[in-house]
Amino acid sequence: MRDFQFPGRSPVRATQAVAATSHPLATLAAIDMLRAGGNAMDAAVCAAAVQGVVEPQSTGIGGDCFVLYCPKGQGDVLAFNGSGRAPAGATVDWYLDKGFNELPKQGPHAVTVPGAVDAWSRLLQDHGRKDLAEVLAPAIHYAEDGYVVQDRVAFDWADPEIDLTADEHAARIFLPGGQAPKAGDIHRQPELAATLRVIAKQGRAGFYEGAVADDMVRRLKELGGLHSHEDFAATKGDYVSPVSTAYGGHDIHQMPPNNQGLTALLMLNVLSGFKLGGLDPNGAERLHLEIEAGRLAYQDRDRFVGDQDQVHVPIKQLLSGAYADRLRAEIHRDRAMTHLPRLELPGSDTVYISIVDRDRNAVSFINSTYYSFGSGVVGPKTGVVLQNRGSSFRLDPAHPNAIAPGKRPMHTIMPGMATRNGRVVMPFGVMGGGYQPFGHVHLLTNMIDFGMDPQQALDAPRVFYNDDTVEAERSVPTAAIEGLRERGHRVVEPYQPLGGGQAVLIDWDKGTLTGASDPRKDGMALGY
Incomplete structure (x- = not known):
């Protein structure tokens, strides 16, 4: 509460x-x-x-x-x-x-x-x-x-x-x-x-x-x-088959490529090997692990994601446990990775319902x-x-996201759905262009690992790795910012809040619904 x-x-x-x-x-x-x-x-x-x-x-x-x-x-x-x-x-x-x-x-x-x-x-x-x-x-x-x-x-x-x-x-x-x-x-x-x-x-x-x-x-x-x-x-x-992964006893469903939803699943797979629940939810170590998992997942997004009607995307390989283990081994708890290519992830304006x-x-x-x-x-x-x-789109003809007649571009907007034992737990989404996989993962781990309700999970401070810097909202504690800097991250304050989101949690046993809407936007949740 x-x-x-x-x-x-x-x-x-x-x-x-x-x-x-x-x-x-x-x-x-x-x-x-x-x-x-x-x-x-x-x-x-x-x-x-x-x-x-x-x-x-x-x-x-x-x-x-x-x-x-x-x-x-x-x-x-x-x-x-x-x-x-x-x-x-x-x-x-x-x-x-x-x-x-x-x-x-x-x-x-x-x-x-x-x-x-x-x-x-x-x-x-x-x-x-x-x-x-x-x-x-x-x-x-x-x-x-x-x-x-x-x-x-x-x-x-x-x-x-x-x-x-x-x-x-x-x-x-x-x-x-x-x-x-x-x-x-x-x-x-x-x-x-x-x-x-x-x-x-x-x-x-x-x-x-x-x-x-x-x-x-x-x-x-x-x-x-x-x-x-x-x-x-x-x-x-088109109706398509979702891509999914398991995290914390839940099945998390995303849109398949040409959508970037796969990126959030890669992040969750990497983070599943760390015991996040024992960390400070707004502390440097938790935020650092999220940042590093994101950097690895976005690298693969930019390498592989394209329109599956025209290119092959190795989804099964990317979502395998062995691949997650391999990525996770690249992360150090005490320092930022230095070998990854630069990420430039533009934000955008989107609505989620x-x-x-x-x-x-x-x-x-x-x-x-x-x-x-x-x-x-x-x-x-x-x-x-x-x-x-x-x-x-890209103008490199060898890239899976190269422009072509009738082709769909790599797409950032991604609805999410969490289920458990064959029933929906929560439709959810966090908007904001390139930030969205980070936002999905932050919301889900806030709830699954730290026990927050949907509103608390959306309210919580956010960070985002972009263009070789960590953007940290003003609400991120000073100690966490200093801890990120000690790990080698360059931390700046973003021009505007990071994303915005909504969620509705279903409690099947009680027969209740719990809705939440991000204070970073004008909206609200209403129910009856």
Whole structure:
């Protein structure tokens, strides 16, 4: 139990259902959907659509999504890959011939075809009770009538690194009066509202065909993009098999490659050989072991992860106990490794949603346009912000993540699901671009090894190894920072908090749910 004399929040406890998101309007929309007879999948898509309006820097219908879902909380965990692909005309040779050394972070060549709307439509059809029109209604309302800009959204919107002026349509919509909205301002997106109405009426085809697709393709071609109407029309998500590992009596499930979820499993396998529970949860030794396990796992992510439809990823070998032993042997408790290549792991803006309903349908749902406002390219008539997932591709033809026609890029957004004895224990996720595997592992070990409840586990101080430095939040104890420096780590304070997350814990014996939402974002958990 937390100390009530300190700032913080308690977890949300309920019996019927809990929804947790990074925005209060999205959480409320999810709860309203559940109370109106919808299930966890209806509520998740509804919340994601709302967040695409009220958190426009983080997500939207111009992005991708991944979903882990367990009907009635028992049996197999289903996984849906709703990530988009490179245009059919995108080849390594085309970019090299044009003088590109890497894929740009913004502009048309950073854009992969959005997969979110196709995924939403398919998931509702297969697992929901409501149709797109009902599920999208709250998002249409906020886009049309306006919404109040929340504090963390305003903080992200005003990030000086975001150049919304590079695209006149982005500037018109997202810099009203020539500046980013401030916390408490009301913002409207009428073009997006009209687009959502088309999708609500026509379904998936309303986005990938017809006037909406015309607007996006025309704008991309104006800017030099390779996208075609055929690329959009051909977009289709897939059910895939999760990748999993055992940790602390739980089975931890992640999306398979092209997703980076494998990275978290590698970290857990390495850490399973250390007795973390006997350490100070905020002490230097625990944080050092987490950092070193992460450095090893990310090295393998960058070596092996690509689109399994086009390349082989040695998943079985990477998740073997023998491989974990080999990696673990490289870690020293008293000093940082010096032989690993440099890691550069950009952050991103993403939304994560965790929902369990009265039937114990459990959904772990993540949706993103990657960097703040994605590629910066906005459909002039549709108001669609297009993602920049293509920037993750490589231009080395021998690399498993090299760009190719119809290929999916290595993807950072990763929903998680913990099960035990064939039943769901917790859908969970921690957003934040490259930080996400660290975040998943930190949350899980906080709970499994240190006995924290989900809210305590999300509240806890965080570190992240990036670009040869350890980023340590201000809440990390001074003694821990000094202990990391003594081990050879260069420690700095990050510009912004590390990630954000949500989780819903199921207690099958008591018949209760415990929800939590990260204080680093604007959101909350609600239940009834």
